[in-house]
Amino acid sequence: MRILGIESSCDETAIAVVEGREAGRKFLQALRLKPYGLNVLTNLVASQAALHAKYGGVVPEVAAREHVDVIFPLLIESGIARDGSEIDAIAVTAGPGLVPALRVGVELAKSLAWVWKKPLVAVNHLEGHLYSVLLQEGSEKLEFPALALLVSGGHTELILMTDHGQYERIGATRDDAAGEAFDKVAKLLGLGYPGGPAVSKMALTGNPEAIAFPRPMIESGNFDFSFSGLKTAVAVYVKGRAAAGRSTALGLRLKEDGITDICASFQAAVVETLVTKTIRAVEKFHPKSVILAGGVAANKSLRESLAHALQKDLTLLVPDLSLTGDNAAMIAAAGYFHALRNDFVDPLTLVANPNWKLAK
Ligand code: KG4
Ligand code: ZN
Numbered sequence: 001m002r003i004l005g006i007e008s009s010c011d012e013t014a015i016a017v018v019e020g021r022e023a024g025r026k027f028l029q030a031l032r033l034k035p036y037g038l039n040v041l042t043n044l045v046a047s048q049a050a051l052h053a054k055y056g057g058v059v060p061e062v063a064a065r066e067h068v069d070v071i072f073p074l075l076i077e078s079g080i081a082r083d084g085s086e087i088d089a090i091a092v093t094a095g096p097g098l099v100p101a102l103r104v105g106v107e108l109a110k111s112l113a114w115v116w117k118k119p120l121v122a123v124n125h126l127e128g129h130l131y132s133v134l135l136q137e138g139s140e141k142l143e144f145p146a147l148a149l150l151v152s153g154g155h156t157e158l159i160l161m162t163d164h165g166q167y168e169r170i171g172a173t174r175d176d177a178a179g180e181a182f183d184k185v186a187k188l189l190g191l192g193y194p195g196g197p198a199v200s201k202m203a204l205t206g207n208p209e210a211i212a213f214p215r216p217m218i219e220s221g222n223f224d225f226s227f228s229g230l231k232t233a234v235a236v237y238v239k240g241r242a243a244a245g246r247s248t249a250l251g252l253r254l255k256e257d258g259i260t261d262i263c264a265s266f267q268a269a270v271v272e273t274l275v276t277k278t279i280r281a282v283e284k285f286h287p288k289s290v291i292l293a294g295g296v297a298a299n300k301s302l303r304e305s306l307a308h309a310l311q312k313d314l315t316l317l318v319p320d321l322s323l324t325g326d327n328a329a330m331i332a333a334a335g336y337f338h339a340l341r342n343d344f345v346d347p348l349t350l351v352a353n354p355n356w357k358l359a360k
Helices: 025-030 049-053 060-077 099-116 125-134 178-188 195-203 228-243 259-285 300-309 329-340
Strands: 002-007 012-020 038-047 089-095 120-124 146-151 156-163 166-172 289-293 315-317
Touching: 002 099, 002 329, 012 060, 012 329, 038 060, 038 329, 049 060, 060 099, 089 099, 089 125, 089 329, 099 120, 120 125, 120 329, 125 146, 125 156, 125 289, 125 329, 146 259, 156 259, 166 259, 178 195, 178 228, 178 259, 195 259, 195 300, 228 259, 259 300, 289 300
Parallel strands: 002 089, 089 120, 146 289, 289 315
Antiparallel strands: 002 012, 012 038, 146 156, 156 166
16 A cells, blocks of 8 residues: 655645565554555655745744745656555555645645545654654564653653554643754754754763753653753753843854753753653553654754663664654655544545644
């Protein structure tokens, strides 16, 4: 089964074709082997990051206009036949995300489904991130229940996945998402947008123990997070340095400026908080595998710390670095499992839902 995936929820326009190898599925199931086998045939991502950098963040209307300009050429570039003949189903991100941006992908998907007479799947963007781990070698190791730490620019959630399409949210951020905190700290330090890659690069040469930033809610008895106070702590620290005459503006000598130490100490606080809570959730819910996904899953320190903290016999699935950020292959992958369950939506009635929750 071949699925066309379409993603436009934020500042990446993406088109992908993923093939589910269900030939021999029943045979594999009979052997109690998991027939995940997904092949990425096409995976095109057009990032708007440079466009939004001058605003210091994503501007919804600008994002939507760019999606409109780019999405159709991207579809043509994917080489899909004009009549959609090699495609069996269409999967599109229908939320959460920015309404004007989401609508571009959703309307294209509806039109194609209508004209090509193909079944249509509405995929939750967060579900897409979770399925990004099934697009690589080792994905057959996924076992349920799986505990997922989902960390992106808009979300920070701990999700218990009990089966395909079955999610329970056991914790979430009460304010800023982890990626958002990286972006805000980067802005504060003049490192540009998006902040995650810039801050983590600076952190490489800094001392993570230089500044004792708080580990928000680390001792709370629940699985929730809060990163807004941490961002404020960094702001207060930076102001304090500026008042003491040691500016943190870029262009000055970085080492002396301490930017690398600020980045490393901030990153250490985020990573320790995320990893501690995830391990506590593992101890409580005893999952058979753990998933780390979302844009922040690109963070090397987070990947390494989580792998280190987990017991060696517990499978950790992390997407390939090329699939941590927004892409349409992960949307097609999630869509494939909906299609296997005949979980389709009506193209006439599908509307984008900016606040679509994956789980209660
Ligand atoms: O999943 P994603 O591409 O978009 C959303 O669904 O939000 O995540 C984007 C977020 C941004 O906040 C970006 O700064 C962050 O992921 N990010 C990182 C890294 N690479 C991207 N955060 C920390 N370290 C990174 N290496
Ligand atoms: Zn995302």
